[in-house]
Amino acid sequence: MTASTTARTRRRRGAGIAIAVLVAAFAWMVFGGLDKNVVFFLTPAELAAKGNDGYEVPVRLGGQVKPGTIKWDDRTRDLRFAVTDGSGEILVHSTGAPPQMFRDGMGVVVEGKYGRDGVFRSSSLMVKHSNEYRAPKAGERPQDMYKTLMQGGKT
Amino acid sequence: MTRLIGLDALWLSLAVSLFGVLLVPAAIIRRRPEWLAWTRSAVYTNFALLTLAAGAMVYGLVAHDFSISYVAQVGSRATPLLFTVISLWGALEGSILFWAWVLAFYAAAVLWVNRDREGTLVPYASAVILAVAVFFGILLVGPANPFHLVSPVPPDGPGPNPLLQNHILMAVHPPLLYLGYVGLTVPFAFAVAAMLNGEVLQDHWVVLARRWTLVAWALLSAAIIAGMWWSYEVLGWGGYWAWDPVENASFMPWLTATAYLHSVMVQERRGLLRLWTLNLVVATFVLTILGTFLTRSGIVSSVHAFTQGTIGWYFLAFIGVVLVAALVLVAGNSDRLKSEGQLGGVISRDTVFLLNNLLLTAFTFTVLVGTLFPLVAEAARGVKVSVGEPFFNRMTLPICVALLFLMGVGPALPWRGVSNDEARSRLLPPAVGAALALVIALMSGVRMPYALLAWVSAGYAIAAVLREYQRGVGGRMRARGERWLVALVRLVRGNRRRYGGFLSHIGVFVVALAIATSSALRREHEQTLRPGESMSLAGFEIRLDKVSGREEPQRAVIGAAVTILRGGAVLRRMEPRMNFYPTQQSPVPTPDVRSTPAGDLYLTLMAFRPDGTTATIKAIHEPLVPWIWIGGMIVILGALVALWPTPARATEAAA
Numbered sequence: 053m054t055a056s057t058t059a060r061t062r063r064r065r066g067a068g069i070a071i072a073v074l075v076a077a078f079a080w081m082v083f084g085g086l087d088k089n090v091v092f093f094l095t096p097a098e099l100a101a102k103g104n105d106g107y108e109v110p111v112r113l114g115g116q117v118k119p120g121t122i123k124w125d126d127r128t129r130d131l132r133f134a135v136t137d138g139s140g141e142i143l144v145h146s147t148g149a150p151p152q153m154f155r156d157g158m159g160v161v162v163e164g165k166y167g168r169d170g171v172f173r174s175s176s177l178m179v180k181h182s183n184e185y186r187a188p189k190a191g192e193r194p195q196d197m198y199k200t201l202m203q204g205g206k207t
Numbered sequence: 208m209t210r211l212i213g214l215d216a217l218w219l220s221l222a223v224s225l226f227g228v229l230l231v232p233a234a235i236i237r238r239r240p241e242w243l244a245w246t247r248s249a250v251y252t253n254f255a256l257l258t259l260a261a262g263a264m265v266y267g268l269v270a271h272d273f274s275i276s277y278v279a280q281v282g283s284r285a286t287p288l289l290f291t292v293i294s295l296w297g298a299l300e301g302s303i304l305f306w307a308w309v310l311a312f313y314a315a316a317v318l319w320v321n322r323d324r325e326g327t328l329v330p331y332a333s334a335v336i337l338a339v340a341v342f343f344g345i346l347l348v349g350p351a352n353p354f355h356l357v358s359p360v361p362p363d364g365p366g367p368n369p370l371l372q373n374h375i376l377m378a379v380h381p382p383l384l385y386l387g388y389v390g391l392t393v394p395f396a397f398a399v400a401a402m403l404n405g406e407v408l409q410d411h412w413v414v415l416a417r418r419w420t421l422v423a424w425a426l427l428s429a430a431i432i433a434g435m436w437w438s439y440e441v442l443g444w445g446g447y448w449a450w451d452p453v454e455n456a457s458f459m460p461w462l463t464a465t466a467y468l469h470s471v472m473v474q475e476r477r478g479l480l481r482l483w484t485l486n487l488v489v490a491t492f493v494l495t496i497l498g499t500f501l502t503r504s505g506i507v508s509s510v511h512a513f514t515q516g517t518i519g520w521y522f523l524a525f526i527g528v529v530l531v532a533a534l535v536l537v538a539g540n541s542d543r544l545k546s547e548g549q550l551g552g553v554i555s556r557d558t559v560f561l562l563n564n565l566l567l568t569a570f571t572f573t574v575l576v577g578t579l580f581p582l583v584a585e586a587a588r589g590v591k592v593s594v595g596e597p598f599f600n601r602m603t604l605p606i607c608v609a610l611l612f613l614m615g616v617g618p619a620l621p622w623r624g625v626s627n628d629e630a631r632s633r634l635l636p637p638a639v640g641a642a643l644a645l646v647i648a649l650m651s652g653v654r655m656p657y658a659l660l661a662w663v664s665a666g667y668a669i670a671a672v673l674r675e676y677q678r679g680v681g682g683r684m685r686a687r688g689e690r691w692l693v694a695l696v697r698l699v700r701g702n703r704r705r706y707g708g709f710l711s712h713i714g715v716f717v718v719a720l721a722i723a724t725s726s727a728l729r730r731e732h733e734q735t736l737r738p739g740e741s742m743s744l745a746g747f748e749i750r751l752d753k754v755s756g757r758e759e760p761q762r763a764v765i766g767a768a769v770t771i772l773r774g775g776a777v778l779r780r781m782e783p784r785m786n787f788y789p790t791q792q793s794p795v796p797t798p799d800v801r802s803t804p805a806g807d808l809y810l811t812l813m814a815f816r817p818d819g820t821t822a823t824i825k826a827i828h829e830p831l832v833p834w835i836w837i838g839g840m841i842v843i844l845g846a847l848v849a850l851w852p853t854p855a856r857a858t859e860a861a862a
Contacts, residue, residue: 071565078569082576082602089598090580093591112593126735126821148733149814149823152785152794179793198765201756201819 091163097140099166112163113142113172114180119156124149135160135172142166146174154179210275213263214354220256220311221344223249224337231334243330247318250333253340254315261308264353265295273364276355277301283366285761289378294367296381299503299518300353305382306499307343309389310336317393321415328412331400332393339392342525350518366761369788369795376437383430384457388495390423391460394467395492398485402536407485408543410475416488417471418850424464425846431457432718432839443796443811445731445827447835448722450599455578456498459571463491466567473560476622477551482537482544483564489533494571496526506582552624559617566606566613573602608660611719614712615668618675640670651724651830658727665716672709679706699848707849714845717838721831725806733813733825741772745828747808748772752780754819763787765794767812767822771801783812783824806830 093112100106118134118141125131131150134141144162159180166172227249234242267275268282268291281294281301296302314336321329347353371377394416401412434457435447448454467487473480500506504519551557577594584592619633644666648659676695683694699706734742741750752768766784770777781801785794801808809827816822 074565078572082573085598085602086576086580086594089595089601090584090592091595093593110595129735149735152814154814198756198763198817198819201754201765201817202758202763 093161095137095140096135096142097137099142099172100140106166107168108165110163110165111172112161113144113166113174114159114161115141117154117156117158117160122150122154122156131177135162142172143170144172144174146177148177151177151179209263209267209270209272210354210356213260213267213275214348214352216256216260216263217344217347217352217354220253220260220307221341221348223252223256224340224344227253227337228334228341231331240327243327246330246334246337249337250311250314250318253337254311257304257308257311260347261295261304264301264304265292268292268294271363273362274357274360275353276357277353279357279361279364281367282364283761284363286366286372287761289375290367290372293378293381294371296385297367297371300347300351302381302385302503303343303346303351304353306385306389307340307347309385310340310343310392313390313393314340317396317419326406327404328397328400328406328415331403332396332412332415335396335399336392339396342521346518346521350521365790366788369762369786369791370441372761372788373786373795373797374437374441376433376440380430380433380437383426383433387423387425387427387430388457388460388498390419390426391464391491391495393419393423394488398488399533399536402485402540407540408481413471413475413484417468420464420467420471420488421846421850424461424468425843425850427457427461427464428839428846429843431461432836432842436836439832440798440800441795443798445729445798445809445811445825445829447832450574450577450594450596452578453502455574456501459574459578460491460494460498462567462571462574463487463494466564466571467491469560469567470564473557477557479550479557480561480564482541485537485540485544487564489529489537490571493526493529493533494575496522496529500526501578551622554620554627554630555624556617556620556622557624559613559620563610563613563617566610570603570606570610573606574599577602604657607719608657608664611661611664611668611716614715615664615671618709618712619671637667637670637674640673641667644669648724651728653724653727655723655727658723661719661723665720669713669716672712675709676706703851704849707845707847707851709845710848711842711845714838714841714843717841718835719838721834721838724831725829725835728830729827731825731827733823735814735821735823737821738819742824742826744826745808746773747778747826747828749810749824749826751822751824754815754822761788764797765812765815767815767824769799769810769824771808781808781810783810785812785815802833804833807832 091110091112093114094102094106096113096115099111099113113135115135115137118136121132121134121143123130123132129147129149131146131148132143134143136142144164146162146164161178161180162172162174163176163178164172164174227246230242230246230249234240264275264277266272267278269288271278271282271284273279273282277298277300281297282291286294294301296305314333317336318329318333366372397412397416397419398407401407401409406412431454434454438449438454439445439447464487467484470480470484470487474484500519500522504522506519550561577599580594581592584590615637616634619637620630625633641663644662645659647666648662653659653662676698679698680691680694683689683698684691687694689697730745732742732744736742736751738751738753741748743749748771750770750772752770754765754767756763756765758764764784764786766782769781769783771779771781779801781799783799784797786797787794796811796813798809798811800810807827807829809829811825811827813823813825
């Protein structure tokens with residue numbers, strides 16, 4: 053083996069080690085970043101069961117809007133309702149108008165943090181709609197629900 | 208009748224593809240190379256049969272033949288004709304059929320373009336494409352069969368997913384995506400063919416694969432931009448990218464294909480990175496199949512993944528087969544693939560390309576981990592988690608900035624390396640562009656650190672690329688006395704690949720600056736208004752005039768008539784709407800966007816009182832957003848310049 057090939061092999065080995073270190077460091081960064089940025093998807097009962105660990109961490113809370121709990125204040129833009137999964141329920145507070153056709157019993161996913169005061173402060177509210185075809189019931193068709201608007205005619 | 212024609216065509220297509228694939232080992236074992244001619248016939252026949260099947264489906268959709276299961280699933284008499292036709296790719300089965308057709312088209316096109324080429328490379332490559340076609344053929348007669356009989360025949364169907372019939376871009380984005388995605392099978396096929404017939408060290412397959420990759424890459428780029436645009440125009444949140452698994456699925460092969468397009472240059476110019484380049488080709492193909500699996504198996508629920516099914520296992524098995532086969536082939540060829548030379552000095556284009564490839568790979572890895580982690584967590588630990596935007600942004604923004612900066616350094620440096628003085632004289636002048644960009648960004652009010660870094664890096668890179676054009680044009684003007692426009696045209700014509708590539712880079716800078724600026728300077732305001740009241744945002748006065756509705760054949764529409772004023776003068780009228788489709792419980796928001804080169808005013812109707820006395824409007828002001836779409840078009844234009852056949856190359860190919 054000549055001197056130049058030894059130098060070359062050594063250089064190669066050095067480069068290989070450098071790349072391995074880089075890859076390891078990067079993988080460590082990625083998985084470390086994951087740890088801090090994973091958002092758990094929980095039901096109200098699961099969130100309540102977490103106890104102290106459930107407070108003030110980002111969570112996606114999914115369930116149904118408990119009938120009769122929706123309170124919307126036009127002036128302060130506060131929306132309050134309870135999300136339930138049948139066994140547990142959690143009060144949710146969000147700001148901004150509720151989505152159109154937001155109503156009792158509807159599936160929702162709210163993203164935010166559960167405060168120690170027992171109120172879940174939501175930063176985003178998504179309505180879960182099923183994609184299954186279902187013929188609209190009488191009175192559910194928008195043409196019927198917004199009859200007065202429809203009479204406004206073509207614009 | 209239509210149903211039976213389609214179904215028979217699918218079965219025949221599967222048989223023909225299988226025959227075409229099996230001929231290759233038969234011809235090798237029996238030493239009958241003339242049998243390979245039959246593979247050629249199989250490719251063309253397969254294309255004809257799948258065209259027949261897809262044609263039958265389109266005919267069934269248009270004729271509202273609800274005895275066909277797919278038509279009964281997505282068709283509706285009330286849907287306008289255009290959206291009826293494009294619902295071919297609106298749900299699982301139809302999109303697999305469309306995919307198979309595109310694949311058959313590529314197989315035929317590859318054969319046709321290379322019909323005069325001797326040797327086994329092209330027949331082998333066609334057979335590899337046919338092998339992929341066999342997989343999709345099995346899906347089509349099995350779990351994704353679109354031609355089941357529905358009995359009794361329903362009188363009408365639910366129509367396509369409302370999100371897919373709400374905007375014209377849905378006629379553009381999916382076909383582009385499939386053309387790009389499926390097109391990436393072609394370089395994979397050439398790579399496998401070259402490994403099979405031992406030509407992996409010769410450069411024919413590299414040249415062939417590179418051009419097809421560029422075609423597919425340009426189409427995929429267009430598809431990603433069109434998808435962002437669709438999401439922006441339709442989903443009503445005023446954004447264009449959310450690191451949604453389905454977006455990631457389209458983005459990962461784009462990243463690896465981009466890495467490949469660069470590493471292949473190192474391979475061609477310097478004889479290096481052969482093994483690496485080959486791996487990138489394989490990874491890109493596997494990522495396209497993985498992407499289809501993610502989007503089409505219903506494994507992630509997101510806005511795109513509207514289909515549920517059991518075909519996930521087929522995909523997983525196929526991915527496994529491809530990975531094992533590719534690994535065996537690559538390992539078997541790895542001795543031959545040792546690099547010939549050595550990378551150049553530290554300050555050289557070689558180094559920049561190597562870094563570019565490392566960064567793009569790291570980028571892909573990050574996106575892959577973030578996309579798959581929730582699936583793994585759910586499968587392994589039974590917990591439902593999501594990986595949010597903060598993860599992706601924190602991990603990828605530094606990579607993006609570094610890539611932008613390298614896009615300025617690379618073109619300025621020669622291959623192999625330069626002396627330190629030479630490097631200084633090449634690398635320092637573009638810093639003026641960086642300083643200028645910083646001043647512009649600060650004066651426009653950009654304060655977000657990453658946005659500023661993006662401006663600085665892109666400013667540097669734009670200056671470096673423009674300097675390359677200027678050096679070339681100036682050289683010609685001095686040496687040959689040409690006027691600058693003539694010199695520019697001839698310069699580009701003389702090296703389309705280089706200057707087309709630079710043009711694509713300029714497109715990327717435009718996109719990057721538009722994204723950085725629009726996210727840094729985004730302003731939004733939401734308010735509930737009565738008719739006659741107004742709110743203000745970014746100097747615009749937004750006045751609600753009236754809430755009213757109308758009925759259209761396939762939907763009901765509630766709109767808020769809004770007038771935009773500035774300084775008391777009426778600028779224009781807008782109408783954010785909500786579309787109510789009979790099949791969907793929730794309305795589909797339909798934002799209205801007023802675009803100017805400086806930016807967009809984006810209005811969404813969030814809610815309204817049923818009696819029309821109030822409407823809640825969300826207004827978003829986003830500077831420079833239209834430049835994302837324009838930049839995307841520049842990227843594609845650059846690819847077209849690079850692809851345009853030069854007369855010399857055309858004769859060479861024909862010879």
